[in-house]
Amino acid sequence: MKFYSYVIPRDFGFAPNPYFGYCTLAACKPRIRNNAQVGDWIGAYGSACMVIRGKLVVLMKVEELLTFDEYWEDNRFKNKHPVFNKGVMHMYGDNIYHHLQNEWVQDPSHHSNIDGSINYKNLNRDTKADKVLVATEYYYFGNNAIKIPEKYNALIWNGRNHKVCHDEILILSFIDYIRCNYDIGISGTPYSRKAGAFVHYGGEE
DSSP states (O other): OOEEEEEESOOSSSSSBOOTTOEEEOSSOHHHHHHOOTTOEEEEEEOTTSTTBTOEEEEEEOOEEEOHHHHHHOGGGGGGSOOSSSOHHHHTOOOOEEEETTEEEEOSSTTSOTTSOOOHHHHHHHTTSOOEEEESSEEEOGGGOBOOOGGGGGGOOOSSSOEEEOOHHHHHHHHHHHHHHSOSEEOSOOTTOOSSSOOOOOOOO
16 A cells, blocks of 8 residues: 655646546546556645645545546546536546547547647646546545644655655554545535636646
8 A cells, every 4th residue: 555645736626536426537647647556545735835735635545547548438437528518527527538540539628728629738748647546435625625633744745746655554544534534525626716717727837
């Protein structure tokens, strides 16, 4: 068991995507997606420029690994295909990649260009790891991000890339703390999302 921690500088409910009963990581963080295994945990924390700096935004247990094509075809995740004439949850769907005649297709989405065309900067980074992480046990806090006890500070990361903790005793203690104090599922709204126009991410670091 490992614990991957990273900073989430933008939280639109896209990556990770906590909607429709599954928390999925299907974009960004290719190194985590490539290396994480079933049974590992992933925690994302607020960035230094945010009021929620160092607070836990989302925690998810990796329970399933899918390729992009498997994710695309799986009926459980049809609601995660982006749809722009429904609610915001549908607009920020993360099920956007699949192959067509051995070429990658990127659906119009948060990671495409404004006109719906392929944003190759995002596509090339996202598809470095042909893997989608799926969780049904997850804790999404969003704008209600929580401060965790100091004894778990080793599980927080505040820099670029990510950190991996291998201390299973510490990890299990932290998971027990979360399970005892918080409910599985969604407990907040994405902290980067504002009322108004849909946002496209251009791929800037």
